[in-house]
Amino acid sequence: MSSSEAYLPLKGKTAIVTGSSRGLGAGMAYELAKRGADVVLTYTSPSSSTLISSLSSKISLLPHKPSTHSVVADLTKVDSPDKIVQSIKDWRGGDPKIDIMVNNAGVEMNKKLGDLTAQDFAHVYDLNVRGTLLMTQAVLPYLQPHSRIINIGSVASRVGFAGFSLYCSSKAALEGLTRVWAVELGGNGTTVNMVNPGPVDSDMLKNIPKEIVEKQKGETPVEKRLGTTEEVADIVAWLAGRDSRWVTGQTISASGGWALY
Numbered sequence: 001m002s003s004s005e006a007y008l009p010l011k012g013k014t015a016i017v018t019g020s021s022r023g024l025g026a027g028m029a030y031e032l033a034k035r036g037a038d039v040v041l042t043y044t045s046p047s048s049s050t051l052i053s054s055l056s057s058k059i060s061l062l063p064h065k066p067s068t069h070s071v072v073a074d075l076t077k078v079d080s081p082d083k084i085v086q087s088i089k090d091w092r093g094g095d096p097k098i099d100i101m102v103n104n105a106g107v108e109m110n111k112k113l114g115d116l117t118a119q120d121f122a123h124v125y126d127l128n129v130r131g132t133l134l135m136t137q138a139v140l141p142y143l144q145p146h147s148r149i150i151n152i153g154s155v156a157s158r159v160g161f162a163g164f165s166l167y168c169s170s171k172a173a174l175e176g177l178t179r180v181w182a183v184e185l186g187g188n189g190t191t192v193n194m195v196n197p198g199p200v201d202s203d204m205l206k207n208i209p210k211e212i213v214e215k216q217k218g219e220t221p222v223e224k225r226l227g228t229t230e231e232v233a234d235i236v237a238w239l240a241g242r243d244s245r246w247v248t249g250q251t252i253s254a255s256g257g258w259a260l261y
């Protein structure tokens with residue numbers, strides 16, 4: 001391996017990070033770009049376009065000048081994954097080579113069992129579960145050997161946070177998908193893993209009851225604090241690279257040890 005490859009282990013790779021306008025996804029996209037990847041940034045709200053522009057500029061200022069391409073698409077819509085792929089085709093001028101798929105876009109909902117409606121179910125599952133499935137399916141024809149699929153879950157997938165039926169269970173469903181896809185796709189060296197963050201300061205965290213977050217902080221073995229987007233991004237970037245090639249079908253708790261798997 002040449003010294004430049006050692007410093008830019010993802011050079012020549014193309015990554016897609018869904019929900020990369022803000023929070024954890026923005027951190028992941030930046031870290032993958034720092035390690036050399038070209039990055040497709042997806043988001044859904046027109047109000048986030050300025051955030052995407054500044055992330056793209058920040059990435060293009062990196063010394064090795066990775067390229068970025070941004071796509072607005074609501075991943076609760078069944079045709080959005082194909083639209084994202086078509087937009088990447090237009091950008092690349094033909095069939096793209098995709099190496100890294102990070103399914104990060106997600107929503108939470110705080111509502112007790114008795115109040116949940118079918119619409120609530122669709123709101124959470126259409127993005128967290130169906131969106132992840134259809135997005136991954138859409139990139140399958142373009143995935144290169146030794147690709148990396150990384151699903152972003154939550155420590156919520158293995159605990160019962162009152163009020164979070166749909167969020168907790170949708171992330172548990174992703175763990176199941178991760179295991180099955182690891183088995184289905186492993187033949188050419190592709191790996192499929194999941195990262196379950198604990199609480200990280202972000203817009204999403206503002207909607208989580210303070211008492212849950214404070215309790216989690218107090219119970220976190222590593223320095224009794226929240227995680228940072230950079231800490232989660234480093235784990236995702238490790239999974240995206242060559243060093244993780246013998247790890248697949250795993251769910252990694254990225255929570256300073258709050259959740260021990």
Ligand SMILES: NC(=O)c1ccc[n+]([C@@H]2O[C@H](COP(=O)([O-])OP(=O)(O)OC[C@H]3O[C@@H](n4cnc5c(N)ncnc54)[C@H](OP(=O)(O)O)[C@@H]3O)[C@@H](O)[C@H]2O)c1
Nearest residue numbers: 019021023024043044045048075105106154199200202204
């Ligand atoms: N923050 C935490 O403490 C924490 C902890 C555990 C797990 N997680 C998981 O980490 C992931 C990112 O969380 P976050 O805190 O960074 O979230 P966030 O700050 O709320 O950002 C969510 C991202 O997803 C995009 N998004 C939302 N709805 C979408 C839709 N229908 N279609 C396409 N994109 C959509 C948003 O785009 P716009 O900007 O355009 O709205 C934004 O980029 C989620 O899967 C979440 O469950 C977060």
